[in-house]
Structures are given as C-alpha cells and as structure tokens.
Amino acid sequence: MFERRLFFHVDWALLTAILLLAGIGVAMIYSTTYVTLPSGEGYAGSQVRTQLYALAIGLVALIVCLAIDYRILAEHSLFLYAGLAGLLIFVLFKGSTQFGAQRWIDLGPFNLQPSEFARLVLALMLGMYYGESRRGARNSGDLVIGGLFMLLPLLLIAKQPDLGTAVTLVPVFLGVVYLAGMRMRLLAVIALAGVLIAPIAWKFALEPYQRSRIQTFIDPSQDPRGAGYQTIQARITVGSGGLTGKGFRKGTQGQYKFLPVAHNDFIFSVLAEEKGFIGVLVALGLYLFVILRSLEAARLAKDRLGAYLVGGIIAGFSFQVIYNVAMSAGLAPVKGITLPLMSYGGSSLIATMATFGLILNVRMRRFTN
C-alpha cells in the first residue's frame, strides 16, 4: 500500500512545521504547569508527560492516516461516521464528567474525547459525499443533506455541553461546500440571514451565562472579578509580554495563575507573555505556513474528494487557530476552543495529527491513481 516512491512526496516542510508547533506547545505547557515548591525546587507538571505521550500516539495516528490511501478511508467514511455517532451517544450516557461537562470516555490510563475526532470524520464524510456526486454542492438539496451530516454530531456534542467544539464543525462544513461549488450568492444569503437571526438567537437561543459572557467580552469592566476576569487577564497577559517577552517560565500572569487553565485554552497568551511579540510572530507564521501549505495540498489534489477533504479539515483548523488566538488576546469571547497542536489535550492533539496525516496523504498521492 505504501509504495516507496510515495515517501519522496511526503510534504516534509509541512510535517516539520506541525512538529515545531507541537513542540512549542509542549514547552509552554511545561512552563505553565511547572510546580515550584516552597523550598524553591520544582518539577514539571504531569501534563507535560501526558502531552508527550499524546504527541507520540498522534505521530502514529498521523502515519496510519498517511499510509492508508485516503480514498479507502473515504469509502469507509459512513462506517466511521456511524462509529463516531455511536461514541458520542455513548458519551452522553456513560461518559465521564469533568468540569461540569460529560465529554470523555474513561479508558483507564487516559480519557478519550470522541468529539475531537468529529471534524476529521465529518471532513471525510462530506468530502466523500460531495466528491462522488457530479454536481458537488451546487444545489440547495445537496447543501441540506451535507448540513444534516454536520448537524447530527454537532447537536450531540453541544448536548454534552461543549458548544465550543460543536461550533468548530460548522467551518468544516462551510469549507467543504465552498470548495464544492456552493453558489456565492447563497453564501451571501446565509451570511445575511445570520445577521438577521443573531438578535433573535440572542434573546431566545442563548443561556443567560452565554449572554453574560458576550456582554462582558464587550465590556469586561462590567464584571472584572467574574465573567470579565478572563478577558481582562488575557489582555494583561499578552500586553505585558512586550516585544521580547518576560522569558521562559518567567511570565507572571501564567506562573502565578492569574490566567486560569493557561495550559489549555490560553496557551497562546502564555506564549505571548513569555516569548513576546517575536514569539507570537513565529507561532503565527508557522500556523499560516501550515494553513497555506495545506491549501496548496488541496489545490494539488488529484481528485475532488482529496481537495474537499483537505478544504474541510483546514477550514476547521483555521477557524480554531484564529478564534483561539483572538481569544487569547481578549479579542473574542471566552469559549472552550483549544489551539490545535499547542493546547494541552491528548485527544485534540492526536486527532489533529491524524487530520494532518490525511492532508499529507492527499498531497503525497497527487500523482497516484
């Protein structure tokens, strides 16, 4: 299956960039979770080891997703989709609960978060669905069916509740249908409808805590100790980093826990604090490189399936990166959207690595039949 010549078509630059980002992530997790004892000595937090294990498993997942022809994977996408739905339903009933949400399956040594794999499966599923149809996504009937594919896992994840992860499925869908030829006029209509529905959704669809989150984002000083706290602290963390940063493990905001769960959702804030604007530019540059390089893979794809698959994955990825980076500077409301590759979280890292396995896969097999 894995022919020798394919090896030469692996996008080593993209892979390097991915590993660099994951490495920066591990370093930042090390920094924020470092435990200092009153005696002055200290040790690395257990999260570092977990993340390193996840990185290793992620590499395996990447290689697996690279080795098997994505077309074969796509052919089994309905099976994968059914499996995902099954796991998500299982989580709803039997999942383990942490931080007030039921998201995980307890597998003994580690917890699996199936929702993190939803983007990958959905991209495969949609890529398959639109790639195999002659029309792509040109008429609205096709759009509705694709939308339903998205909606099932989205609702299941939102029910956990994990609105942040659920929402990341939307850009995957939009990414695929955009490349699959959805009419731009329709896109404009959807955007307009969104603007019109927003106030109604504001009033009826959002929970009070969600409303207050958005309100305090707009004016954090309204509630500086409550919901506005994270937004304010995120800005302080980023802003106090300056041009060159406070130095590794020298950030005061992250080290003294003014920024909650910094190793998770706010890992980029810590990077900004300790490595400064220069560190931010490096990381943003790497992310942009990864994204553009992936788009390149989509452009080079041999078939529509490959292009749509990559498009869906990279749209979801880009959305996550942009939202999280904006949030880490207090530019977007606080939402549980992690920074792919850098944030602490085994399932997220493994799933992300796997998706990049697919992207590499598409590019690598651009010449094969």
Place this chain on the structure above:
Amino acid sequence: MSSQPMQPDDRRMLTLRLGVLQYLLATVFAALAVSFWMFQVADHERFRDMARNNHMRRLPLPAPRGVLFDRNGKVLVQNQDVMNIVLFREQTKDIDDTLRILVQATGTDFAQLKETVERRRKDPSYRPIVLIENASRPQVVAVAARSLEMPGVQSQPMPARKYDGTIAAHLFGYVGEVSEAQLSRADYKDLGAGAIIGQAGVEQAYNRLLMGTEGYKAMIVNSRGREIGKPIYEQQAREGNRLQLTIDADLQKAAEDGFAHFGVVNSGKPYNGAAVVLDPRSGEVLSLVSLPAYDPNKFAVGLDAATWKSLLTDKAKPLSNRALQSTYSPGSTFKVVMATAAMEEGVATPAFRVHCPGGASFYGRWFQCHLKTGHGSLDMRHAIEKSCNTYFYTLGNMLGVDRIHKWASALGLGQVNGIDLPNELSGLVPSTEWKRREKKEKWYAGETISVAIGQGQVNVTPLSLAVMMMTVANGGTRYTPHVLKAIDKGKGWEPFAPPPPRSAVRMKNSTVKTLRDGLWLAVNGAGTAGRARIEGADVSGKTGTAQVISLTGAERARGKIDVRDHGWFVFFAPRDKPEVAGVIFAEHAEHGYYGASIAKHIIQTYYAKKHGKPLPSLVEPPPTTIVADAVAPARPRSGGN
C-alpha cells in the same frame, strides 16, 4: 478506486476559490499580528503595570511610635506587638461572604465589620483594612484554620502602644485611627485612612515626632494571594523619635496614690481631681494628674463602640483633662494673688494691718469672714496664714478689679499658659474691660469684694494655679510649663529648648519674702494647711475651697449632684529656694487641707528621691479602684464597661 477525477472546470473553480481563501486567511493572520503588536508593543507599558499590580503587593509595615521616658530615663510608654486581623480587598472576591465566614470563625459582629470596610472603601485595595484589632489567640487560630475559605483575610502583627495602666493617662493621652474630619485638615493631609495618630495628651501634641515613618515590603503573590518567596523589596519602618519627658514617674505615682489613699481615708472612695507639680526654676512639669483616668491601653488596641460611648457619657468625665481643660473657682488660693498685687502696687506694705471682727461691710453689704468670731488685728503674713477674708476684702477694695486682673494675669491666672498639651483653657479673671466687652455692663465696685477671695466670676484651671505658685515662688518669672525635656532622633538625646517664659516681672524682695513667710506659716504655723508639714522641708502653701455651683436648686435638693465643696491646696517647697511648686485639686473634698495631705506625700517622695532614701509609702495600701477598668489585657470587643 472510485473517486471522481478533477474536471478542468472544477480545477479552475477550485484554484480560484482556494486563492480567495488564501488571501482571506493571510489577511486575518495579518490582522491578528497587528492586534498583538498593539497590545504587546504599542500599549505594552500599560499592561506591564497592570500585570505588576496583579502579582506585586505592597504591604505597609507600620512604624512603632517613639518610646516615652521620664526625666530619669525610666520607660513610661512603649510598644508591644498585637495581632490584628486584616482584610486585603484585592484578593477577596465576595467581601460579604468573606466577612460572614470571619464572623463565624471569630464571633464578631457582621454589621460592625461591614461598616469598617465601607468606611475604607476609598483606600487603594492593596492596603489592608484592620477588621479585628488585638485579636485573641483563639481568633488568630480560627482565622488561620479557615484561611482557604476567606482569601485576603490574614493575621498581622502590629505595634500597639503599651501604657503602664492608667497612670498619667491624661498626660500621655491616647492613640486612635485618624478620623475623616482630621484627614481633611492640613496637618494630617499626608496620612492615609486607618493611620494611627495621637488623639490626646503628649501623643497628640508630639504626634509628628512620635509617629515614625511607615515602611513597606513588596511581595510577589499568586492569584490566591499567597505570598511567594522572599520580599523583593523591603523598606523597614522607622520607629518614631524617643521623647524624654520632664515628668518624674515616682512623683506622678505618688500624686495618684495620694488621691486614692486620702480619698478612701477621708470619704470612703478615691478622690477625683487634678494635680500639677512644676519645677519653679524652669517650668518643667514634674507630674500632671487628672482623675478619674481612663485606660489608654484600650485605645491603643482599638476601642469598641460601647466603651467609647460609656467614656463619653460618664458623668465623671474621665476623658477630660481636669488639670488644664476644666476651670473652677480658686477660692482662698486667690489670696496669694491679692497679697502680691497689693504689695507690688504699693497699696499695702507687709506690715499693713486690718482688724477682722468676723467680717466687714462694703458698699452697704456685709461680707462674712470664714471665722465668725473674727481674727482680730492681722498683718499681711498672718492674714495669709489664717486666710482672713476681711483682710483681703479690704485689699481688694483698695486695689480695684483692674489691678487685681493685672497681677492675676502676670501670675498666669485667666491666661493660657502655653503648656505643650492640647486644649488648655484660659479660665477667667474679670476686669472692667472684660465686663464691658462681654456683658456690656459697668463693673460695680462691690463685685470686687467677692473677687478678692477668689469667688464671683473668677475661674481658673488647676494648671494656672500651679503656674501662679511657680511664679510667686521664683519671684515673678512665668515660665511656660512644658512636658518635653529631650528628643532622641536616633543620634542620641538632644535637649529640647524650652519655650521662653510667658511673662516676667521682678517682684520686690519684700513681697517675695512676705509671701513665703505667710505661706510657710499657713503650713507650719496656725494655718489651715498643717497636714502638709514636713520636718525640715519648709513646705509653704495655701488651702482653698471652691463652692460647687448648682444650676438648679431642685437638682441639689434631690441629691442628683454632689454639692460638697472642692478642696484646693497650692504649694511650693522649700520656702527659701523653691524646687517644687504645684497644686492639688480634690473634687468634693470639702476642705483644702485634704489636698495638703496629698501634697505632703508628693513632696516627701521628692525629697526621698533627692536624698537617695527609700520612697515613702502610704500607711494603708489603698484599694486600687480609681477607674472602672484597671490595666486591661485583651478582652473581647463586644464587652462593654
């Protein structure tokens, strides 16, 4: 493989749309980079300061106040560390919750804590608010045990004033939190709310010298407010200057013991009143007593509302410093002024004689002498000795009120004498000008007759009578009474330059001699002050009684107020080269000669110290119930008095 190959149409659209996406994403990333530039580079300093405020806490280190010493170097007032329970608002999420937990843990009153926090809400939030002053050991333990539930609540050692019980309470004064009204005044403008300042006595008068300089330390704290590592910057507090007072601790104690002892002996309970003992050669205050006293220790560790209220409403007015903040009719002690005025004005010589048949008639009215059978014929010396009213009526009539006023003023009566303690009253010696100004009336010569024996409008503070005796004793120099002797600003003792005399006259030798003889006789002859006699000490003095004037006869009838006369005794010793001069004022003692007993004990103590002999002790140890509360160790704040 069943995938659909790419058609040229598809490829074109794909390339186009990917291109659009590319530029879109690149633009978004550029926008993000610009945003980070704004925060991290353009606006960096603001955020840097905010981050510092987050994790650096400035902890004020309160300065101990300067120690007070007596004239012989004995420690009078010092400091002790007490534990305060304080609140750092910046670490507290919900102040009400925190206070509720604290109330539970320490058994305090929620409303009171809340009020304290409210009052200080304008302070910077890093500044600790003292919630419980002088916390008890169980309270400190309880707070430590529940510290996780109430971040921001901590125990802090705090230097507090430590006084030796109630001794010299009014002289030392007390300390307390600066009030809002005080903060708006120029002299306290630089202080923060919660600053401890002197609120009375020496503590107030020399507050600036005593206060010292607050230090602070900068600590790193985490988001829970826990201090991490060592202070990154520390500036030690500088203790206030040490002050040496002119007070002699032993004389002070002798005086206070005297009031307690002779009060119990003569009337069954300790006397209230006042005493001032001066060095007539310099105006140094050797002792200053006002009774009943309060316990300044209670103020030092934060006075609760109930105790404060009871002090304010107590009919015995324990907060008032009777020695300089109350005025009384001087009674017969005023005769010293009359004699001085008459001889200095040349109205009468020492040999001037008056016949006393038990009173005399002036302006159609009969004025009684206290001895109804009459003193017979008396010269100046014996008139003083026997305190003959008739003699002094006569002098008063010859002098007129304005010359009496002139000499009373020269001797310090009806004047502010400028002691370095707050709120001294002047008292009043009338004059024709005064009556015209204040009452818009003419002075009647008949009024002068009452003034001549220290009654009528005459009102004096005990301090001013002490000044009068000092001035007479030294021949006319009215030194400014003062309590500060030396200052140690950290480089050894520097003598305090006493203020210049308020006024000085050169009294004739004959006047001085006659006064000394008359006053000596009053103690050592047939006078009223025999109880002050000390073999070889030549105590000279004069008793007096001040009538208690009741506003309504009804009150008097119902026995609501004590109508027994106050007793005065003014003195100096020894007669020829006076080293001490002073006044004893014993409330409701009925006779001045009870005050003489107290003076005797003081003067004996003075000589015993001077000659290195053991100090005299009063025969029966008196019960020590001068005030309701003696030395008070920590007591729960809720307790009243």
